[in-house]
Amino acid sequence: MKPADDAGMNAPAQPPLHIETYPPSQRSLRIAVVTETFPPEVNGVALTVERLVRGLQARNHELQVIRPRQAAGDRPGPEPGFEQVLLRGLPIPRYPHLRMGLPAKKTLLQIWSLHRPDVVHIATEGPLGWSALQAARKLKLPISSDFRTNFHAYSRHYGAAWLSKPIAAYLRKFHNSAHCTMVPTPELQAELAAMGFERLLVVARGVDTQRFHPGHRSEALRASWGATPDDCVVLSVGRLAAEKNLGLLVRAFEGMRQVNPRVKLVVVGDGPEREALQAMCPQALLVGARRDADLATHYASADVFLFPSLTETYGNVTPEALASGLAVLAFDCAAAAELIRHGHNGLLAPVGDADAFVRRAQDLAAQPALVRTLRQGARASIQTLDWAQIVAQVEAVWLRLLQAHAAGRAGIRPREAPWRQPASGL
16 A cells, blocks of 8 residues: 655654653743734744743743734733733735734833843744844843744745845844744754754644544534545645645645545635635635634544645644644655654655655545555654643753853753753753
8 A cells, every 4th residue: 555656755754853741840930922923813833832822821931922913903811921012013015914023122122121031032033023132132131032934945936036045144143143043843953054053952843632633523514515424635724825835736636636536625724825726726625714623623524634835944734634633745844754654644755846746645546545544643643742742842941041041151052952961961
C-alpha cells in the first residue's frame, strides 16, 4: 500500500521537538505580549498567541496583551490577571478584516514606566511591534520575540520579489534586537541562522488535542456537503491568499477526481483570493472562516487534508489536521517535515515538486485503505504537542532570560535553552 515516488521518504522521523514536563513556576511573572493580531480575528497567529496567553494564565502569571483595536465595538471586559490594552490601528491592504498596529512608542513607555513588566514578548514585527521593541530597550526590559511569518518569502507572490532582501534585512535587525527569538522548527532555526539571525531557540507550537479530535466527526455535516459515509472528502483550511499555492490545491483536487469522481473538496477560510479560487474550481465548496467547535467539526468530518503551501514558518493547520485524524498530504517542510512519517501518519512530497504532490493526492483518491491507515496513525502521532507542554517551555525560556538579564548577559544562546542544559549552565 505504499504510494509511488516515495523513495527516501520512509525513514523514521526524529522526535519533532524536545518536549519535557515543567512544574509551574514558583514565581508569578508580569508578561506584556505585543501582537498586531488577536481574537476575535481568525488566523493562525491570533489563535496561537491567545493559546499561549491563556496557558500562561493557567500557570498563575499576570498577562497584559497590547494590540490594535479591531472595531468600534471592540471593548473586552476586565478579567483577573489579564489586561488588554487597545491602541490605534489601520486595515491591512487586501485584508480589510485585519488591522495593523500604528507606532506607539510614547504610549508604551508611559504604560511600562508606571507598571513595569518582567518580560516583553513581541509576537509580530509590524509598526506596533517595532515600537514595543524600542520602548522595551529604552527601559532595559528583557525582550523575547517570535518568528511567525515568512514575510520575505511572500513578496514574490505579490509581484514584488525585489522586496525580499530589504524585508529580510528588516526582520533580521528586528529579531537581533531582542534577547532571544523563538522559532517553531530546527529547519527554520538553521535557515534563519544562515541569514544572520542570532539567539534563535526552537520552541514547538502546540495543538489543542481535546478540541481537534476525530470524535467530533459529523455525518450530518458531511451530508450537507453532498458526501455519503463512503465518499472521500478533501479539506483545505487557511487564508485564501496568493502565497498559499491555491493553484496547486485545485490541480491536486482535479487529479483526484480523475481517479475517483466522487471526491469532494471543502475549503475553510477567507481572503482576497476567494473569488478567484471559486472561479478556478466551481466544484469546490467554500464555507468561509470557521472557528472553535465549528472548525473542529469541519476538520473531523473530512478524510484527507491537502496543504500545498511552501511559505509557512510552521503551518498550524498540519497538527490540527493530524489531531483530527485526517490523512495529511503536505510538502516536506515546516511542521509537516517535523511531524509526518511518510506512509505512516501522512504523505510528504519533495519541496517544490508539484507533480509529486499531485501524484500523491491521486494515490489517496485511489486507495481508501491507504487513507484509513494514515488516519489511524495521525492522531497517535500528535499527542506530545498538547499546549500545556508548550506553554511550560515558553515559561522556562522566560525564567532563563530573566536570569541572564539579571547577570548582565545579552540573552540566551541556543545551547542554553532550558530543555537542553540544566539551570546551572548560565
